[in-house]
Amino acid sequence: MLDEVRAIAETGLHYSTDPYDRERCTRLLELATRGYAEALDLPEPEVRARLARDLGYQSAKVGSDAAIFDDDGRVLLVHRADDLRWGLVAGWVDPGETPTDTVVREVQEEVGLEVTAFELVDVVGRPAGTEFGPHAVVSVLYLCTVAPGPVTISHEAVAAEYRHPEDVDEWHANHQLLAGMARDAWRARRA
Secondary structure, X not given: OHHHHHHHHHHHHHHOOOHHHHHHHXXXXXXXXXXXXXXXXXXXXXXXXXXXXXXXXXXXXXXXXXXXXXXXXXXXXXXXXXXXXXXXXXXXXXXXOOHHHHHHHHHHHHHOOOEXXXXXXXXXXXXXXXXXXXXXXXXXXXXXXXXXXXXXXXXXXXXXXXXXXXXXXXXXXXXXXHHHHHHHXXXXXXX
């Protein structure tokens, strides 16, 4: 429970600009610190110092990526609001959540569609570096089936379209690689 409260607090402090939300997230982090101090029998200042040295996401950064294809072999991509590049619908696996649950949640949140992750395509590691960011990432890539319904984009995207991967010029992080792997798996299933 402490890990989950800490993850919520640190994520909120990282992304929120609203003073009220930042105050609540700071309080959550204080409560998590107190809980760690009691569980580990350490003084709170030492726990705070240890947490401050733990840079980045509080646990391994694991992403879950959805490959949703139409009958023409086009994959559903979002034009991301954060870097204005194209990528698969994807998101971070929250504490206590499975990658399969994440992919279903992220598709619902980002494009308003109901999906079922039916096949694990691959698990791909991406090292930390200057090209994509300071944290190593493990991406869990799924082929998904989608229930009929309209695409409705969230604040995380400026557009969403089914596109052939070769027609995309600017990709988010390593999503060109992931889209190509997913397309190969999709084609193999249809053969």
